[in-house]
Amino acid sequence: MKIALVGGTGDIGTGFAVRWAANHEIIIGSRKADKAIESAEAVNKLLVNGSVRGTDNGSAIASADVVVLCVPYEHLVSVTRDLAASYKSQLVISPVVPMIYNGKFFQFTPPAEGSAALQAKSMLPDGMKIISAFHTICAAALQAKDRELKADAFICGDEPEAIDTVVGLAQEIKSLRPLKAGPLAASAMVESLTPMLLNVARRNKIKDAGIAIVSER
Numbered sequence: 358m359k360i361a362l363v364g365g366t367g368d369i370g371t372g373f374a375v376r377w378a379a380n381h382e383i384i385i386g387s388r389k390a391d392k393a394i395e396s397a398e399a400v401n402k403l404l405v406n407g408s409v410r411g412t413d414n415g416s417a418i419a420s421a422d423v424v425v426l427c428v429p430y431e432h433l434v435s436v437t438r439d440l441a442a443s444y445k446s447q448l449v450i451s452p453v454v455p456m457i458y459n460g461k462f463f464q465f466t467p468p469a470e471g472s473a474a475l476q477a478k479s480m481l482p483d484g485m486k487i488i489s490a491f492h493t494i495c496a497a498a499l500q501a502k503d504r505e506l507k508a509d510a511f512i513c514g515d516e517p518e519a520i521d522t523v524v525g526l527a528q529e530i531k532s533l534r535p536l537k538a539g540p541l542a543a544s545a546m547v548e549s550l551t552p553m554l555l556n557v558a559r560r561n562k563i564k565d566a567g568i569a570i571v572s573e574r
């Protein structure tokens with residue numbers, strides 16, 4: 358697949374590029390094409406025969422089958438509504454977490470739509486498939502190409518085929534277990550796990566924390 362990483366010059370985008378480049382054509386997007394090209398070169402240095410490329414966000418989206426929104430929540434509007442003309446029929450994946458640090462702890466701050474994923478859907482052309490996933494995956498762990506993640510990736514979405522595509526992408530990341538977590542309307546519950554995880558990690562000094570569901574049977 359051709360996968361556009363919008364804002365892929367940042368932490369989580371770099372992690373996805375490193376993990377998916379072996380099987381897919383990765384296009385790093387940025388507000389500035391030059392910055393994206395530099396990031397792509399840096400990622401290619403980490404890979405054997407890397408062919409990751411970089412361009413501006415709009416061009417990256419327009420040439421992709423799958424778009425991952427790799428920007429902080431406060432820039433969700435600029436990479437969805439403002440670039441809506443670049444979207445056609447791509448599958449859009451949102452790992453975006455609306456949260457703030459209020460001086461004492463990380464706090465979930467969902468928009469009126471209920472979640473970042475539902476807000477993204479409301480700003481994209483009608484009929485686009487949106488999947489919410491990867492919110493609790495640590496970018497630093499993703500970037501360490503050979504590291505086993507030992508975590509679960511919770512996936513919310515409404516279209517079974519789109520969910521299967523994202524399940525497949527998660528399975529390409531060493532030891533990461535994809536778990537279906539409900540329709541897109543349930544995304545708020547998954548997004549809200551990230552501030553909880555960061556609060557726990559910080560207070561208990563857990564580096565590169567993740568979440569895994571255990572079975573007591």
Ligand SMILES: NC(=O)c1ccc[n+]([C@@H]2O[C@H](COP(=O)([O-])OP(=O)(O)OC[C@H]3O[C@@H](n4cnc5c(N)ncnc54)[C@H](OP(=O)(O)O)[C@@H]3O)[C@@H](O)[C@H]2O)c1
Pocket residue numbers: 364365366367368369370386387388389392393426427428429430432435436452453454455491492493494495496497
């Ligand atoms: N970091 C993690 O461990 C992690 C884990 C799970 C989920 N997430 C989610 O993934 C998303 C990205 O997180 P991140 O840590 O990768 O973010 P980040 O590194 O802080 O930023 C990602 C990119 O956002 C772009 N950006 C910055 N200001 C912008 C603006 N005004 N308009 C448009 N784009 C702008 C920048 O790209 P350009 O300057 O190249 O345009 C930047 O490289 C967030 O929503 C976060 O909640 C992160």
